[in-house]
Every structure is written in C-alpha cells, then in structure tokens.
Amino acid sequence: MNAKSLRRLGVLLALAGLLLGGWAYAQTPAEEHPEVTPGEMAGMPLPQAQPEQQEYRVLDTTRAQFLGLEPGALGSRSTLNLTAVSSRDDGEVQLLPLGIAGHWEQLDRPRLPTPIEEAAAVFYSEPTPPYRQRIYLIGGRTPAAQRLNTVYTCEVQPDGTLTDWVLQSATLPRGLAAAAAALSTVDAWGNPITPTVYVVGGKYTGGESSAIYYTHIDPTTLDITGWHTATTGLPSPRLGLSAVANRGYLYAIGGFASPNIYSSAVWHFTIDETGAPVARSTDTSLPGDPANNPNAAYHQTVLLAASPTYPTDTLYVIGGYNSTGSTQRVLRTDIYPPGSPDAGDLVGWEDVPEDDLPQPLSVFAAAVGNPQGAGRQVYLIGGAQGVGGNIPQDTIRSGLVDDGRNAFYTWYGSVWLTSPALPAVRYRHAAVQAGEYIYAIAGHGSNDPAVYYDDVLRGHLVGSGAWQHAPSGQFLSRVVDLGRKHRLMWFQWTTTITPTDPGVGIVLQFRAGNRPDLSDAADAWTDFFSSTHGLHTTNMVLVPHLPNIPFDPPIARYVQYRAILSTTEAYSNITPLLEEVGLRVENGPDLTVSGVQISCPQCYGSFAAISQTITVRFTVRNLGGAVPVGNDFTTALFITRTASYSPTAPDRPEPPRFLPGSTYRQLQGASFTPGASQVLTTTIFFTEPQRIFLYFYADYHHSASPPDYQVGESDPDNNLTVFSLTLLNPDEIWQVYLPLVWRGWP
Known part of the structure; x- marks a missing residue:
C-alpha cells in the first residue's frame, strides 16, 4: 500500500470515528516551555548559569565590526582617535602604535x-x-x-x-x-x-x-x-x-x-x-x-x-x-x-x-x-x-x-x-x-x-610589536541595530589588560535609544565603567537607568558605546585590548497560537453543517520572555468572510465588521510570563451556507503613550493561525466531503 493509500485510509478511519462519536477534534500539540531559573550573578558579575530568559547579543567582535566595515544603523561607522583595530585574534581595539608595529617583511x-x-x-x-x-x-x-x-x-x-x-x-x-x-x-x-x-x-x-x-x-x-x-x-x-x-x-x-x-x-x-x-x-x-x-x-x-x-x-x-x-x-x-x-x-x-x-x-x-x-x-x-x-x-x-x-x-x-x-x-x-x-x-x-x-x-602600521603606543585614545562604535526593541539587562565586554599598573586600562560607557541616529539619546551616556585586569576577562555591569527612556530596565533598539584606552610611559610598549562588546537582553515575548479545536456533531475537517452549535477553542502560549506589565495583551478570534484580513493590535473583533462569535480576552495589570498560556473558547451558530475565515490571534501593544517602547516579539510570525470553515446544508456534507476523501484529500 503506497503512502497516498495509507493517508486515504487514515482519513476514512477518522471519518468513521466522526460518524460514531459525532465529534470532530483537531488540535495542534502545545509546545512545552521549561521553567526558567536565573543563574546567580557573582564576581564581576558573570552569570554562573546562562538565564534562559536572557539572550547575549554581540555588538562588536570582529575586525570588520569594530572598524565599521559592516556598517551600523544608517550606515554609521566607527570613529577612531589614537586607537586602532588590529587582527591579533579576530579583531580587537588597541592604542595606536607609534611607528611600525612589529617587524618589516621582505616581500617575495x-x-x-x-x-x-x-x-x-x-x-x-x-x-x-x-x-x-x-x-x-x-x-x-x-x-x-x-x-x-x-x-x-x-x-x-x-x-x-x-x-x-x-x-x-x-x-x-x-x-x-x-x-x-x-x-x-x-x-x-x-x-x-x-x-x-x-x-x-x-x-x-x-x-x-x-x-x-x-x-x-x-x-x-x-x-x-x-x-x-x-x-x-x-x-x-x-x-x-x-x-x-x-x-x-x-x-x-x-x-x-x-x-x-x-x-x-x-x-x-x-x-x-x-x-x-x-x-x-x-x-x-x-x-x-x-x-x-x-x-x-x-x-x-x-x-x-x-x-x-x-x-x-x-x-x-x-x-x-x-x-x-x-x-x-x-x-x-x-x-x-x-x-x-x-x-x-x-x-x-x-x-x-x-x-x-x-x-x-x-x-x-x-x-x-x-x-x-x-x-x-x-x-x-x-x-x-x-x-x-x-x-x-x-x-x-x-x-x-x-x-x-x-x-x-x-x-x-x-x-x-x-x-x-x-x-x-x-x-x-x-x-x-x-x-x-x-x-x-x-x-x-x-x-x-x-x-x-x-x-x-x-x-x-597596526597590530602587535610596536615599541610605543599613544598614551591614550578613544574609540566610538558604530550604532548597532538590535533588529527590534529589547529590554536591556547587562552590558558586557571582554578585555586583556596585562600590567597591574592602574594607569593601563579601558573604561567604557554606553547609550541606547529608539531612533537609528540616536537623536533621542544625544546626551544620555552612562557613566564610565572600568575593566578588570587580566587575560580575556569578561566584564559585566547591570544596565543603569537611562535618562532618555522611561522604563527600567530600559527598552531600546539601537545601542552605541565609547571606550577610552590608556597606558603609561613605563608600559608604553603594551596596549590594553578591547576584544568584544555585547549586551544581555531579555528575550522578547513569543506569543504562539496553538491547540486549535473546532467541534460539533457534524464537523468534518474544514466542513460543518449549518444550524448547529459549533464550539471553537484555542490556546495562546508565551514561549519567550514576559509581556511586561502595562501592555495590553489580547487573545482574539476574528471571524469574517474575507480571506485577506490581517489583524493588527489593537484591533477588536466587534460587530458589524466581524461576524457573531468573534471574541477576545485581555490580560492587564500583570505580566504574561514565560510559559504562561491563555485559552479562549466560544461558540458560533450559522443558519445559511457560506464560507467563513477564523483568525486566531494573539498580540499586545503598549497601552500608554508613547507606543514606541513596545518590546518586539522574538518571532512575530507565529501569533496568527487562519482556519477556513465551509458551512453547508446537512444533506450536502457527504456530496462534497466524500469525493474529496476518495481523491486523496487532504
């Protein structure tokens, strides 16, 4: 028996079950979301375990990124003042070598x-x-x-x-x-x-x-x-x-x-x-x-x-x-x-x-x-x-x-x-x-x-081996686009500073905003944060309050940093190295529609008889980070006769635009936490044959001004499921449905 025949047999068995039980049950298995246990922050506070609710985002680590050869937002590039980007490893910022760095090569x-x-x-x-x-x-x-x-x-x-x-x-x-x-x-x-x-x-x-x-x-x-x-x-x-x-x-x-x-x-x-x-x-x-x-x-x-x-x-x-x-x-x-x-x-x-x-x-x-x-x-x-x-x-x-x-x-x-x-x-x-x-x-x-x-x-002219370096220099990064808005949790950077002399070091400061030119963060730089001496040392600091963003932790899409490197005359042949800069962000919410069920005595796949109560049930789960308090979280069912509707928050499924049975539920005053779920159940009843479209949807938007600070979803493409349901007279169901089964549908 070939695959097509097996599939046809499966449909027939399912049909037999429907006839005997009078119940159509279609469900998308719910995805599991494990409990999240934040790791303890210790030392220069590197997490002992990576918090699953946080994601590490690299701002710069390669030579091309540090130099801005991979441009930032609006084509922005890095600005170097008495600093240079070498290639000792994959790329790192150093003080500018004075003269030749390393030995001369005789070219073949x-x-x-x-x-x-x-x-x-x-x-x-x-x-x-x-x-x-x-x-x-x-x-x-x-x-x-x-x-x-x-x-x-x-x-x-x-x-x-x-x-x-x-x-x-x-x-x-x-x-x-x-x-x-x-x-x-x-x-x-x-x-x-x-x-x-x-x-x-x-x-x-x-x-x-x-x-x-x-x-x-x-x-x-x-x-x-x-x-x-x-x-x-x-x-x-x-x-x-x-x-x-x-x-x-x-x-x-x-x-x-x-x-x-x-x-x-x-x-x-x-x-x-x-x-x-x-x-x-x-x-x-x-x-x-x-x-x-x-x-x-x-x-x-x-x-x-x-x-x-x-x-x-x-x-x-x-x-x-x-x-x-x-x-x-x-x-x-x-x-x-x-x-x-x-x-x-x-x-x-x-x-x-x-x-x-x-x-x-x-x-x-x-x-x-x-x-x-x-x-x-x-x-x-x-x-x-x-x-x-x-x-x-x-x-x-x-x-x-x-x-x-x-x-x-x-x-x-x-x-x-x-x-x-x-x-x-x-x-x-x-x-x-x-x-x-x-x-x-x-x-x-x-x-x-x-x-x-x-x-x-x-x-x-750049690289290792210089006999002297500039005593101090500044590096201003490109503006890095995180792709969407995030809750910023930790600034993190990696350095190599070998001398113990306090005059040899690196300090960094950051700013963030929601405009690609950071015009909304012009003077909103943090204080400077110092770096720990040692080889390939990871430095972390909790993101402080940013005066241009009315949320803590701040919510932003664009980030820039500035580093000042320094050395002393006694160690002028040694430069501190800035090897990587990143930050930890809270994972964005990931609202997923799952567990769709359409049930009635005469429901067969995407067909149902008129003049009967049809029960509709679906589940929305959050597979990502929390939907913060203060956002309107909406679970909604939009029923319409059009196949081209695209729900957008804060749309509400209200008549006359939407058909009876459309409904929604909101969660306000609390966070929609990771792993949380919300179930929406409704009934529909139609007396005339027609084709309807059910849009199962979940979204949220910031309820207060300005809406610009909404945290984007990790995956904005999985919070909508569309179901087409054809309603027929009871005596027409078999005339339409069985030929489709025999032809190999679905």
Whole structure:
C-alpha cells in the first residue's frame, strides 16, 4: 500500500470515528516551555548559569565590526582617535602604535629587473569603485650609474600584497635620477583634473635638469599617457630637491646644483585645467645660507593637510644635507588657504627646535600615514648621515600629528620615536604609504661592499610589536541595530589588560535609544565603567537607568558605546585590548497560537453543517520572555468572510465588521510570563451556507503613550493561525466531503 493509500485510509478511519462519536477534534500539540531559573550573578558579575530568559547579543567582535566595515544603523561607522583595530585574534581595539608595529617583511614580489637607487615614487588611490591603488616608480640609477627613463607600476591589493612590476610604455624624455615627483588631481581653482604626475629636476648623464615633465594617468587603465614638458620650469637646474602638489599648486623646494650650490630657494607653480604647471612664483626661501643651506639637498618635504580644528595646510621640511654634512633641522610653514589674496603662497618658515631630529639625517624616505583614520603620523625610513650621506642607517622614526595645531606631539620625551628597524641599512630609496602599510622600495644598502636593492619591504602600521603606543585614545562604535526593541539587562565586554599598573586600562560607557541616529539619546551616556585586569576577562555591569527612556530596565533598539584606552610611559610598549562588546537582553515575548479545536456533531475537517452549535477553542502560549506589565495583551478570534484580513493590535473583533462569535480576552495589570498560556473558547451558530475565515490571534501593544517602547516579539510570525470553515446544508456534507476523501484529500 503506497503512502497516498495509507493517508486515504487514515482519513476514512477518522471519518468513521466522526460518524460514531459525532465529534470532530483537531488540535495542534502545545509546545512545552521549561521553567526558567536565573543563574546567580557573582564576581564581576558573570552569570554562573546562562538565564534562559536572557539572550547575549554581540555588538562588536570582529575586525570588520569594530572598524565599521559592516556598517551600523544608517550606515554609521566607527570613529577612531589614537586607537586602532588590529587582527591579533579576530579583531580587537588597541592604542595606536607609534611607528611600525612589529617587524618589516621582505616581500617575495615584486622584484625589479635591476636594482635601482634615487628613484622617485608617487601613489595613486582611485576615489571611486573599484578603488584601485597603484605605485609609480619613476627613473633612478642602476649600480652601473645608468640614469633611467623608465616608469614601473604595481598594484596594491586589498590585503596589502603587491602585484609584479609592469614597465610602462610611456618613458621619460630623458633618464633621470635624484628627481622629485608629485601628483595632483585638482587645478588651482579646485576643479578636478585627470590625475597628473609631475617630475621636477634631477640628474641626467652629462648634466642636471631644470625641466618639469608631466603625464596623465588614464582613468580606465591607470597607465600613464605620454610625457609633456612644461613651458615654465625651474629657474636653474636642481637635483636632490623635493616636490609637493597641494590644492592645484606644485611646490619645488631646495636642491643641489653644480658645482657646489646647496640652494634655499622655494618656488610654486599654478596648475591649470589641463594639469600643466604654469605661472611660476617665488616663495620665501628656507632660513639660513642661500647657497649652503643645511636642509638643501636630499631632505624630505611632507604635507599636513588642514584639519577641522586647524584650517590651514602645513609643509614640513625634514633633514637634508649641505657641504658640511647632514642636519637635524626641521622647518615648517603654513600655506595661505584658498580664497585668500595670497592663496598658495607660503606664510613663512619657522625653525621649531623641539621638532628637530634626534640625529642628523638625509637621503631617507618619508611618508605620511593615517591608518584607519586614527591619527596622522610622519614616518622616516632609513637614510644616512655624514657628508654626502655616507653613513647608512636602518632606523625608523615617526612623529604623531596633533590635528589641533598641525604640529607634532611630544610624548615620552621626544617628537620622533623609534620603531622596529629595517632588516639592514637602506638609503636613496623610495617609500609610499597605502592603507595599513608602508612600502620601502629599492635603494642602496651598505657601502663596503656596495649593496643595491631590487626588492620591496613592507611595514605594518597596526597590530602587535610596536615599541610605543599613544598614551591614550578613544574609540566610538558604530550604532548597532538590535533588529527590534529589547529590554536591556547587562552590558558586557571582554578585555586583556596585562600590567597591574592602574594607569593601563579601558573604561567604557554606553547609550541606547529608539531612533537609528540616536537623536533621542544625544546626551544620555552612562557613566564610565572600568575593566578588570587580566587575560580575556569578561566584564559585566547591570544596565543603569537611562535618562532618555522611561522604563527600567530600559527598552531600546539601537545601542552605541565609547571606550577610552590608556597606558603609561613605563608600559608604553603594551596596549590594553578591547576584544568584544555585547549586551544581555531579555528575550522578547513569543506569543504562539496553538491547540486549535473546532467541534460539533457534524464537523468534518474544514466542513460543518449549518444550524448547529459549533464550539471553537484555542490556546495562546508565551514561549519567550514576559509581556511586561502595562501592555495590553489580547487573545482574539476574528471571524469574517474575507480571506485577506490581517489583524493588527489593537484591533477588536466587534460587530458589524466581524461576524457573531468573534471574541477576545485581555490580560492587564500583570505580566504574561514565560510559559504562561491563555485559552479562549466560544461558540458560533450559522443558519445559511457560506464560507467563513477564523483568525486566531494573539498580540499586545503598549497601552500608554508613547507606543514606541513596545518590546518586539522574538518571532512575530507565529501569533496568527487562519482556519477556513465551509458551512453547508446537512444533506450536502457527504456530496462534497466524500469525493474529496476518495481523491486523496487532504
């Protein structure tokens, strides 16, 4: 006997029972709900047993969550201020490393076809999808003293790896080494232009260049197009100078010119709408001897862009050398902003002694990085000391920028802090910063014997292994959407704080509300809660009264937290770690309609005879958390002739909208507790054949204003059962019902 026949036999047996007993009984088995026993809260009060009425909800635990790469409500993202998110485990918040975090890696790829020194490099990051990033390595000199006209490019992948070098078909007009390079994407009027690369000055075989060459980056391929020679170049040849492009102006600073001129001259050029540098202007010279300036040759110039709290761009000239040797001197100047009469001009150079390097330095590489937007740092990589830079270095130094002044912090006794060193000495190399990495490219190593490089080193800017961290920092999370409103019970977070020094720690505060931008909780932050020292320690605190929510425990859907991390000078190499943040919420109510029974002497499945009393009974159970006191809890039966009705609280099954027999029951003044049930029984009686629909429904809504604070159900889709009942004349029942049975119904 096949399955269909067995099913048909079962229906016939059930029909026989109905005929003999005159009673139709259809019931949905009630689900059991075990008793809930809350665990004892002890210690830093971690439950010894997980309360079944509470659910733990993770706010942030992965790198993507902490960083806001998984955006919060309304696309909100995290804000990091002197903190960073590392990947020691799956993701954790730490204090910002000062300088390089951990050791340098020598990448297996890319490798240049020949070692190169004195090359220039620029980095381009595409501002729109697919957000490609590319390094351009321009010119340079081989160990055989050949000046190169080549441009090599490689892609920076999202994971920080590099592709192989690709030789561009567009070559420089002549081979150049010790030239300066810069990149601009706007003209002097702030209008976007095709990304343009500039090469300024340099040394070629047989002479020194005063030319400015420029080329465009093809937006489709990111390859460079043909090179152009600017109609206006430098007033005189230069090599070992620096160049910066900023807000549509190209700056050329210092440099060396034969036979023995170490220049203090500074110029800037207006960039027009085609990207061409035009209209040269003379700026204030570097302070000191104009022909033997300490910073003249092989220094580095870095740009610190304006910040919300310091509205002016700033240039720093760092190190360099002249005929007597390398210098420690660091100079700074602001730039007159757009809209001012002197826009683009330099305000004037300042020699700030506390900014000076700990030791003289030249022919090094520099980069400005702002990993994860947590804080800008200037990184100085390698270099050399002495006359002509003849004492190579492997040292890494970094200075952290105070955005309020566009100047450097002085922490732990110095502006310039030391990081893990390069694997070996390196100078006359190039460097770029991309994402969370710095790349040191090619260059020269030791002098005896002579060593040249064709490789790329990569330094991490976040993670473990830093020699110092910022002494304090703040982390503001994205706004986390819990999906529905919950009663908030416990805030919970996990930390690792190894030193016992009380100056090393993490404190957190929280806020919650019911608007996705938390505009209803603008100033409703809790007090700060401290964290216990130890490895992977769980911290818990009972959610306090929140002034913006008139319920205790508070009822909210959106949550945000703020963490402040700190360390001390004695433990500056150690950072506390915030590993996970979550909260415990009370399980929402889960109202389930079950145990539906329709009974009468002539009831057969979904058919019943008219002119008889039909008894209807159903049960509503709460399989979740309590329906709080003060909510209208409704168990209702809506009877109608329409198949498209959708009950919504606070609908009531009252005539004339609903048919006789519709009824409801409410529970007020007490909680509808977990595991509780309510049974509703009614009778219906109809004298005319028709089809009716019975909507068995349970819901609740907040009875007082505002209804916005209703706690959502755990499962809002199981509190309605719809039953269709066809009422027929008694002598029609068998004519309709038996053929259906024989055809395999139900």
